[in-house]
Amino acid sequence: MILKSVEKTRRETLAMAAIAGLAAILAPRLSLADEQAVAAEIKKLYGDKKFESGKIKLDVPEIAENGLVVPVNVDIESPMTDADYVKSVHVFAEGNPLPAVVSYRFTPACGKASASTRMRLAETQNIVCIAEMSNGKLHMAKANVKVTIGGCGG
């Protein structure tokens, strides 16, 4: 798990991507995670708390162009004031050896709660994003990314 305060430069984001990719590369022999493994990770963080939908814009491609570097962009709807802001965002991949891909921490000073990175995906799978708000509320979003062998286009 990578914990990091979000800075707004692109260079930082790319550095993040490199680290996130490394996590997957270092663990090639582990068996693939699944829905339960992601649920277990989330339980470790938040116990049995309830999740709401909405607020999270999880932007991943429907079909990965390169499974080694799949772009993921998260954007959480929030005024980002001292009274109401996004505290942290976690991204999980159900089909990767280590389910936890990346975690971000935000402060009101960030101005907005959005981040981009690239992750390595071994196969078609769901990406899960959860956001923890300063008032304790939790949000969840899920998206499927197809990893294909490609070819044979019309």
Place this chain on the structure above:
Amino acid sequence: MISRRDFLQATAAASALTIGSGLGPLGRAAAQQRLTQADILRFDPLGTVTILYVADTHAQLMPLHFREPSVNLGVGEVKGMPPHLTDVEFRNYFKIAAGSADAFALTADDFVALAKNYGRMGGMDRVATLIGAVRAERGDDKVLLLDGGDSWQGSWTSLQTKAQDMVDVMSALKLDAMVGHWEFTYGAERVKQIADSAPFAFLAQNIRDNEWQEPVFEARKMFERGGATIAVIGQALPRTAVANPRWMFPNWEFGIREEDIQKQVDEARAAGASIVVLLSHNGFDVDRKLASRVKGLDVILTAHTHDAMPGLIKVGNTVLVATGSHGKFVSRLDIEVKDKKVADIRFKLMPVFSDAIKPDAAMTALVEKVRAPFAGDLAREIGKTDSLLYRRGNFNGTFDDLICNAMMSERDAEIVLSPGFRWGGTLIPGDAITWEQITNATAITYPNCYRNQMTGTQIKEVLEDVADNIFHPDPYFQGGGDMVRMGGMGYAIDISKPMGSRISEMTHLKSGKPIEASKTYTVSGWASINENTQGPPIWDVVAAHVAKVSTVKIEPNTAVKVTGS
């Protein structure tokens, strides 16, 4: 915007030109063997703007036969909807008489008999005549000419000249803008070189540098025609990096980028556009979904899936045009603008019947000039065919059977795979098979015919993956193209099942035994998207086979059992 009633009247009026009382002017003329250029061009003009649209010409400069599919299945919400209609269902939907010129141009059954009546279609000199006639009628200042892409690839001359023949021809047609897909298989550098120097715009809002997300091409161009401002937004095939070799454009990233299209539309409106057009290589089903989600598009000019439809399909306030492929059709859209908005649209899919249209002399000369250096090769007769050889169909085509047979014998393989490309001309029984015919079905920049070992499991994975690319119920997860063609192996497919469980009953045809998951088979194929694929170019493999058999005869293919449609 036009009401549903107006729209129906608009299409009815346009349709009346080709449909009439079931056997319209074209049909009657054809029945009397008097199909004329005037019949094809006849159009009740509307408003002050005309858009002419061609797509998927696949570098076909000369008239040819191209048989439309007899199997074109839709899944999910679009099951049984156009363009997923063939033969009698297609004719009933669009009110086309069996045996008519339109039936020949748009459907597949009775193709051989009708081909003898109606002759070839397309040819850039005929296309030039139609475009010239519309420009003369409307005035150059009212006409916009657009190309939906896949115009630079699909012939020996385009391959040998790295698309220069098509760039010269499209420039001579005074093309205003185009978008791309197969164009990118000439490599990033060549495409940028043409885009930067050609007299037409090369538009693609959805291609970005994959490091900095900067746009690679111009996203949109504004044109003034007939006193109206028209915004044209380009959309390249979103799946190019998956469907074709990514190593040829390693720094480019594609995708649908719906929100960015919306931004382009909004910016175009803010900049004064009265008409907003998406020039799209998404494929029809993707565009139909996109039209329901992006607001403010007046027209989507569709391409990629090679559908030809003699009527507009309307989604909300957006009309979709499907103009066919291989130069068989030129679409004409007349648009009336009132108060800076589209008030009415009238449409006709003009069929390019080569025998009925007087070739444009200047274009005939240009086509001859670009073909001259290769004329000897193109005309070289390798053999002849006793069978109808065609490409289109979701699961097989007889031209693909020929390619598979060639790989089986020339590469000594147990099982062969041939890509489900939708381009390549059709040959009718008795036709000579020339070098031009072979390369019209094979001319790509990654032609190597590989030979290697694959397990039964790996073969199944390929079939499942490709099937999902065609039959995923959500069009945004589809990539276009047809099912990979198999030689030496049969299988059953249930297209309604999810990925991983569509394919069953894989059978080795020669032995009649089931394909074993762990057993290794010698497999040959071509058009691999992997870099440094080894093997002879596929056109040499096919030519060697045709030369040996001399007269090609394709047996009916019953190796694929389809359910769930």
